[in-house]
Amino acid sequence: FFRAYCFEFCSPCAWCRHLCIFEMPRQSKVVRGRRRALGKRRSSEVQQDLITGQKADDVASSADNGLKALEKAASGMDLDESDKAACPEEPTAGSSSAEPGSSSSPLFFRNSEGKLECHNRAYDMFHILNTEFPCMSLDIVLDNLGFSRVKYPLTCFLVVGTQAEQPKDCSVILKKASALHRTRFDEDDSEEESDNEDDDEEGEASDDDVQGGDEEGKKLEKALGLDRKDAVVQSRRIPHRGPVNRLRSMRQQPGVLAVWAEDGYFSVYDARDLLRELTDAQGSSSETVPKGKGRKPVFQSGKSDHPTEGYAVEWSPRVTGRLATGDRHGKLFVWEPREQAGSFAGTQLKGHQKSVEFVQWSPTQDNVLASCSVDTTIRLWDVRDRSPQKMQWVADSTDINVISWNANANSKHLLASGADSGVFKIWDLRSVKAGEAGPVAQFPLHQESVVSLEWSPVNDSLLAVGSDSMVTFWDLSVEADEPMEAEGGKEGAEKLPPQLMFIHQGLEELKELRWHPQIPGLCITTDYNGLNFFKPSNWKTLIMQ
Numbered sequence: 001f002f003r004a005y006c007f008e009f010c011s012p013c014a015w016c017r018h019l020c021i022f023e024m025p026r027q028s029k030v031v032r033g034r035r036r037a038l039g040k041r042r043s044s045e046v047q048q049d050l051i052t053g054q055k056a057d058d059v060a061s062s063a064d065n066g067l068k069a070l071e072k073a074a075s076g077m078d079l080d081e082s083d084k085a086a087c088p089e090e091p092t093a094g095s096s097s098a099e100p101g102s103s104s105s106p107l108f109f110r111n112s113e114g115k116l117e118c119h120n121r122a123y124d125m126f127h128i129l130n131t132e133f134p135c136m137s138l139d140i141v142l143d144n145l146g147f148s149r150v151k152y153p154l155t156c157f158l159v160v161g162t163q164a165e166q167p168k169d170c171s172v173i174l175k176k177a178s179a180l181h182r183t184r185f186d187e188d189d190s191e192e193e194s195d196n197e198d199d200d201e202e203g204e205a206s207d208d209d210v211q212g213g214d215e216e217g218k219k220l221e222k223a224l225g226l227d228r229k230d231a232v233v234q235s236r237r238i239p240h241r242g243p244v245n246r247l248r249s250m251r252q253q254p255g256v257l258a259v260w261a262e263d264g265y266f267s268v269y270d271a272r273d274l275l276r277e278l279t280d281a282q283g284s285s286s287e288t289v290p291k292g293k294g295r296k297p298v299f300q301s302g303k304s305d306h307p308t309e310g311y312a313v314e315w316s317p318r319v320t321g322r323l324a325t326g327d328r329h330g331k332l333f334v335w336e337p338r339e340q341a342g343s344f345a346g347t348q349l350k351g352h353q354k355s356v357e358f359v360q361w362s363p364t365q366d367n368v369l370a371s372c373s374v375d376t377t378i379r380l381w382d383v384r385d386r387s388p389q390k391m392q393w394v395a396d397s398t399d400i401n402v403i404s405w406n407a408n409a410n411s412k413h414l415l416a417s418g419a420d421s422g423v424f425k426i427w428d429l430r431s432v433k434a435g436e437a438g439p440v441a442q443f444p445l446h447q448e449s450v451v452s453l454e455w456s457p458v459n460d461s462l463l464a465v466g467s468d469s470m471v472t473f474w475d476l477s478v479e480a481d482e483p484m485e486a487e488g489g490k491e492g493a494e495k496l497p498p499q500l501m502f503i504h505q506g507l508e509e510l511k512e513l514r515w516h517p518q519i520p521g522l523c524i525t526t527d528y529n530g531l532n533f534f535k536p537s538n539w540k541t542l543i544m545q
């Protein structure tokens with residue numbers, strides 16, 4: 001099943017401001033949502049607007065009771081009477097309660113079978129792409145369709161690397177996902193018309209505001225024989241000789257791919273011709289394999305460089321062709337392109353004692369690189385020399401799996417890290433440089449290892465964090481409610497930090513999440529079952545600066 005928690009969302013009940021939950025089978029298109037933008041305010045102000053007639057203590061208590069009940073239901077445990085009271089039932093015909101799906105109904109209800117389901121207001125867009133084999137890694141491939149795209153239907157390009165039991169079945173796949181429609185109204189046409197009228201009154205883009213005009217979109221869909229809500233996915237597959245650990249597409253030259261493989265080789269592929277084919281491709285969903293015996297990499301590392309497999313790889317966003325790689329033996333290399341096409345010169349940076357898990361280039365300085373490791377440290381390097389790292393500090397008592405450097409101009413000094421302990425932390429590099437190595441913030445909400453996190457490219461305070469089964473969105477500009485903290489805090493308030501804006505659950509062995517830099521609010525994840533494309537219903541509030 002899927003579970004989604006949406007914060008600052010609605011006013012119908014005492015605790016649905018804190019969460020909503022839904023249960024449904026995996027399919028190609030699922031739930032959707034709707035909310036009015038509230039802007040950034042203190043948590044107490046949001047609470048005042050959204051939960052009228054309820055004291056903050058009552059809200060915290062109700063939220064805590066509801067969480068416990070929903071967790072029991074999700075795990076298959078029997079609910080006692082107090083648990084059932086915390087979970088509202090689906091309104092029956094003829095009752096005085098609001099109809100399911102209306103703007104005043106709860107975001108969740110218990111259906112006739114006793115299962116919890118969610119109305120279609122949690123997501124603005126949610127599409128699921130099931131894949132033949134699990135994808136260990138994904139990256140966004142930049143396109144020429146422009147930035148700040150918000151009108152539906154949306155189109156995006158990405159690249160994934162698969163992990164199959166048989167090496168011959170593994171591949172690197174370029175994908176074009178198009179006709180990504182808003183999905184929040186697709187169950188009830190009358191509801192769609194009503195809510196679209198509301199959107200027009202609020203000045204929001206309605207579902208009919210599509211790229212190139214709605215009439216053109218309808219004509220294209222009719223010509224292709226597509227349902228308006230079905231996404232189109234076209235692919236170009238490059239056979240790979242083994243599972244792919246991680247891959248990245250070069251920002252300056254989209255389609256040039258760096259690939260870390262399980263067999264211990266790091267390779268660079270030039271797939272720009274395949275990307276051009278996808279860009280021009282028309283028609284229904286399809287996948288093709290280029291003719292020939294297989295595409296050979298333009299560069300491949302030797303065993304003298306990386307003697308074993310690795311997971312860390314990243315192209316420099318500032319220097320074309322420069323990239324960094326790290327392996328499980330703690331070896332960290334910086335690769336510079338040579339004049340000869342397809343040739344790279346590697347320089348080793350020595351310091352890590354155990355596996356290098358992730359690397360990130362500074363968004364503002366050409367020669368500064370950050371790395372994290374199983375040795376529990378984060379290190380900053382000046383790649384112009386081979387001397388030891390310029391800064392290092394112990395970031396957790398467990399393995400550090402991932403780091404993300406804030407690329408927004410006002411927050412370029414912030415670095416986020418995620419560890420096996422389930423805790424993610426925010427570091428101010430100015431304080432670290434001054435010898436104060438403590439994090440400026442840390443959040444222990446995740447109960448599983450944090451395996452992926454990334455700062456939003458459009459909001460310098462928004463961070464997406466992923467663990468094995470869920471993705472959380474955090475707005476770190478939200479301040480805690482001091483009066484509530486002064487009273488000692490309630491258990492429910494402690495469980496739901498005010499910075500927590502949204503939770504997307506139902507994932508299985510999440511591997512990676514990525515914000516789309518050209519489509520505000522769109523997050524794409526890869527897990528054991530496939531890819532999730534989703535925009536939460538409160539995405540406009542989340543990206544507001």
